[in-house]
Amino acid sequence: MRYKTDLPVMMPITPREPTPFIGLxxxxxxxxxxxxxxxxxxxxxxxxxxxxxxFAILFDxxxxxxxxxxFNLVISVSAMALGTALGALLGLGQISLSRVTRGFAWFVTxxxxxxxxxxxxxxxxxxxPFELNLFVLKIPFPDWFKxxxxxxxxxxxxxxxxxxxxxxxxxxxxxxxxxxxAYTRRQTLWLIILPQCVKRMLPPxxxxxxxxxxxxxxxxxxxxxxxxxxxxQALAAEGGRPELLAPFYGFVLLLFFAxxxxxxxxxxxxxxxxxxxx
Amino acid sequence: MSWTPADPMVSLRxxxxxxxxxxxxxxxxxxxxxxxxxxxxxxxGSGKSTLIRCINALNDIQKGSILVEGQEVNDxxxxxxxxxxxxxxxxxxxxxFPHKTALQNVMMAPVRxxxxxxxxxxxxxxxxxxxxRLEGKEDAYPGELSGGQQQRVAIARSLAMQxxxxxxxxxxxxxxxxxxGEVLQTIKDLAEEGMTCILVTHEMAFAREVADHIYFTDxxxxxxxxxxxxxxxxxxxxxxxxxxxxxx
Ligand SMILES: Nc1ncnc2c1ncn2[C@@H]1O[C@H](COP(=O)(O)OP(=O)(O)OP(=O)(O)O)[C@@H](O)[C@H]1O
Ligand SMILES: [Mg+2]
Numbered sequence: 001m002r003y004k005t006d007l008p009v010m011m012p013i014t015p016r017e018p019t020p021f022i023g024l025x026x027x028x029x030x031x032x033x034x035x036x037x038x039x040x041x042x043x044x045x046x047x048x049x050x051x052x053x054x055f056a057i058l059f060d061x062x063x064x065x066x067x068x069x070x071f072n073l074v075i076s077v078s079a080m081a082l083g084t085a086l087g088a089l090l091g092l093g094q095i096s097l098s099r100v101t102r103g104f105a106w107f108v109t110x111x112x113x114x115x116x117x118x119x120x121x122x123x124x125x126x127x128x129p130f131e132l133n134l135f136v137l138k139i140p141f142p143d144w145f146k147x148x149x150x151x152x153x154x155x156x157x158x159x160x161x162x163x164x165x166x167x168x169x170x171x172x173x174x175x176x177x178x179x180x181x182a183y184t185r186r187q188t189l190w191l192i193i194l195p196q197c198v199k200r201m202l203p204p205x206x207x208x209x210x211x212x213x214x215x216x217x218x219x220x221x222x223x224x225x226x227x228x229x230x231x232x233q234a235l236a237a238e239g240g241r242p243e244l245l246a247p248f249y250g251f252v253l254l255l256f257f258a259x260x261x262x263x264x265x266x267x268x269x270x271x272x273x274x275x276x277x278x
Numbered sequence: 279m280s281w282t283p284a285d286p287m288v289s290l291r292x293x294x295x296x297x298x299x300x301x302x303x304x305x306x307x308x309x310x311x312x313x314x315x316x317x318x319x320x321x322x323g324s325g326k327s328t329l330i331r332c333i334n335a336l337n338d339i340q341k342g343s344i345l346v347e348g349q350e351v352n353d354x355x356x357x358x359x360x361x362x363x364x365x366x367x368x369x370x371x372x373x374x375f376p377h378k379t380a381l382q383n384v385m386m387a388p389v390r391x392x393x394x395x396x397x398x399x400x401x402x403x404x405x406x407x408x409x410x411r412l413e414g415k416e417d418a419y420p421g422e423l424s425g426g427q428q429q430r431v432a433i434a435r436s437l438a439m440q441x442x443x444x445x446x447x448x449x450x451x452x453x454x455x456x457x458x459g460e461v462l463q464t465i466k467d468l469a470e471e472g473m474t475c476i477l478v479t480h481e482m483a484f485a486r487e488v489a490d491h492i493y494f495t496d497x498x499x500x501x502x503x504x505x506x507x508x509x510x511x512x513x514x515x516x517x518x519x520x521x522x523x524x525x526x
């Protein structure tokens with residue numbers, strides 16, 4: 001096809017496969033990049049300085065860093081669970097028949113969706129008490145718990161939007177068919193609308209989870225001993241040697257990559273599958 | 279106040295409906311007796327869909343009266359669910375529930391809405407699938423069925439609620455020509471069994487064959503009506519004549 005015009009027009013976009021970079025898969029490229037990062041510390045090690053090689057040091061610290069990383073995952077899963085539960089409620093609020101409920105849910109959603117995650121985390125950290133007094137019962141609020149609360153707020157707002165968007169994306173004929181069969185609104189929602197939405201919500205929800213997992217390192221800024229905090233402490237304990245920075249932080253990167261990349265791939269596959277079915 | 283089967287099953291009096299400032303129905307009156315099949319024809323945008331959607335309260339009206347078995351539909355205290363148990367509806371776009379099989383589509387409302395026993399509802403649903411000639415397709419999902427088959431499932435789904443009257447809104451308009459016949463046949467069967475049907479249709483030959491009464495609407499009013507024999511032969515109004523000359 002030729003477009004006869006002298007106006008500067010945008011040509012039709014042809015969808016491309018992910019750029020094949022000298023015939024390597026993305027994960028191979030990342031591995032090479034990491035090695036390149038970490039390489040200099042090998043070289044340094046071979047000069048024969050009688051100290052432990054950076055990798056041996058990293059090896060010693062790895063179990064602790066792994067534990068820290070698992071803590072990140074615990075935070076991410078908890079914040080996701082809490083945020084999803086609250087967000088689902090808020091999302092249903094956004095499609096409520098009551099104007100007041102709708103307006104309230106919309107406002108809360110927009111407020112938390114447009115707030116920087118770090119600021120929300122700070123708010124949760126410094127506004128929540130360190131313990132809650134329920135008559136005789138004292139429920140402590142440790143830092144990690146506040147971090148979960150803080151991170152669940154933006155998750156909640158995003159889940160709320162995902163729910164609303166999925167419900168709105170269904171053709172109105174589904175509502176009308178259900179109404180004309182005398183289903184109540186509640187039945188329509190739970191038996192007909194929401195089951196169809198789950199499929200549509202899954203990819204963006206998993207995407208959100210990936211983003212949340214990577215955002216858990218923000219908790220290091222407010223002093224939770226997750227992987228970044230521990231890495232910093234380990235480096236300090238080793239005397240802050242600059243050649244250790246790359247292997248240590250490279251290791252942390254690798255951990256996140258190994259966890260998040262498969263999720264991303266799986267999300268893409270789900271999206272493709274659902275796109276075909278619809 | 280007390281309705282008897284000798285009274286009209288559906289009775290519209292001076293019905294007015296507008297969407298915002300757009301007046302869509304400007305005083306429509308008609309009566310449908312039990313067992314009647316009436317066809318509403320008319321140009322696009324004349325308010326046919328709106329008219330029948332008012333009967334099961336999918337649309338509300340601003341003025342006038344709609345009685346279904348003596349019950350006023352234009353009433354803020356109307357129990358819509360009770361009304362809709364009596365009035366079935368079949369749509370142009372089928373609107374089957376895509377996450378449920380054909381059989382589940384048919385039996386779900388009797389189980390969930392009418393609280394029928396599940397085994398009984400399933401037996402009834404299977405019988406209906408047979409009636410609409412879809413035996414063997416019970417476990418197919420809507421996406422695996424042709425348009426004509428989906429529409430017949432939709433008819434079965436509506437029948438499963440045992441309504442007293444069914445509204446059909448251009449139910450063959452989205453179908454391939456080859457499958458229109460099978461859906462019309464299904465409706466014809468229903469009509470012969472005495473089901474009260476209110477149809478919006480563009481299928482003139484079909485209307486002539488099955489309808490007891492034809493209504494021609496234009497710009498929100500009924501311009502002319504009568505039994506098919508006289509309606510198609512001796513249309514009086516120039517608007518009716520023009521429309522018929524285009525579609526016949
Ligand atoms: N929900 C709505 N909101 C606003 N306007 C509407 C709505 N539904 C219908 N209308 C308008 O009302 C008028 C009548 O629409 P209606 O669907 O009843 O016509 P119709 O006779 O069924 O036409 P067709 O043969 O194309 O189906 C049209 O002008 C349409 O644009
Ligand atoms: Mg219409």
